[in-house]
Amino acid sequence: MHKGKGMKFVGDSRISAEQKPNIPKDYSEYPGRTEAFWPNFLLKEWLAGSVFLVGFLTLTLAHPAPLEGMADPTNSGYIPLPDWYFLFLYELLKYNFASGPYILFGIIIIPGLAFGGLLLAPFLDKGPGRRPHQRPVSVGMMLLALTSVIWLTYQSASGVNWEQRAEANKPVPPSEQADIDKDSEGYKVFENNCMSCHGEDLQGGAAAPPLTGIDRSKKEIKDIAKNGIGSMPPDQFSGSDKELDKLAEFIVSVNEDQ
Template sequence: MKRGKGMTFVGDSRIPANKQKFIPKDYSEYPGRTEAFWPNFLLKEWLVGAVFLVGFLCLTVAHPAPLEKMADPTDTAYLPLPDWYFLFLYQLLKYKFASGAFFVMGAIIIPGLAFGALLLAPFLDRGKERRPHKRPITTGLMLLAFIAVFWLTYEAAGHVDWKAKAENNKPVLPEENAVEIDESDPGYAIYEANSCIQCHGGDLNGGAAAPSLIGIDKSVDEIKDIAVNGIDTMPAGQFEGTDEELQQLAEFIVSVNEQATEE
């Protein structure tokens, strides 16, 4: 059928004539912005963030953060300090206007205003320009935040002898009793058969469920009584065996302690 004069075309609005594919908008009129936010720009951001995250995780594995010794409330010379990324808040609380009677100002109001301003920065300055000098509100807030955090962190870190602090606060790990256990001893077989090894360990150094059996000052009869009647968190009836096996078990534990005392 050829188009001619007087011909009328009737279409149904429910059926689209052409199915248009998704075409990103043209951002060429915006200076410095020539690609769509989704998915082009956001995908690049994710890739860069993933690279930094993997690098940071590798760094933490290669150089783990040092642990300090266990808290000692009797050590009045200990200087508690937060991690480095909270040092600026720690320094802020030293000033008169943010400490003492005004601690709410330093702990809640000032940090709340600062982080609130950074959070609202994209909404306060919605200009199309991407050049920093053309966006004074956003640029000013970011520069002010960076300078404040840098200066407060520098001030807090400058008054601490970090080498001395790390040396004095090294964790002191409990030293295991280096006692050679004679596993061929008949008493050790009884010790193992009565499931003592599950709580006190194969080296008798104990664990989370039971104390160490090395370094105890108890006689053979006292150990026999404990094995039968229990003590503290150890219930009675744990030992199942003859009187001869009970004697061998107690003598074995005493002999291990005598060896530890000699060493």
């Protein structure tokens, strides 16, 4: 056999004969849709974050949050409220379908379905498009969640007078605190009928004004305890006439000592 004659070369079909270099795809075919991460995209992110931060700081300087006094676990008249970012859940629990016998719906089922739906949104809408109209399921669920949170937060915040609440719950300096005899009979009557709203030291709370620093007669105090005044409904006092006299004398004596 002569060299080179009768010899055949068989190639393996599993191996591509065409050599392709490991080069990333050229994105120039998508003009205007791509850009370099550094520095173009990252610079835009920094600029957007800076604008938001400056706006947020300006808002806090123009409308500072009214701060209350330090937490006092002995103040039975204090009505706590959640932080602003939980107000939408707080407002949700005011509705009949999420409170009372249906409280589990308000604290577990409804929030669980809402947050679970947002987690599942990318799996429910697998469209290749990135425009909002091409992702109807994801966009619709996000708009529904965002609208619900904003509306519930607004409804909850609009029902609270934050300045009045902060003023009612600010700390009282020791020099301005009333000298209260907590062993007196009048204080015991106050404890059974009024403490839950007006506080242990008559300092008031979010639901009721303070009973110190007032200029009312014994007769006026008895009339208010029986018939109410302002936001205070009538028939809040459940004791006897003798106990009502002791309560009125006690409140008058506390204000006379100031």
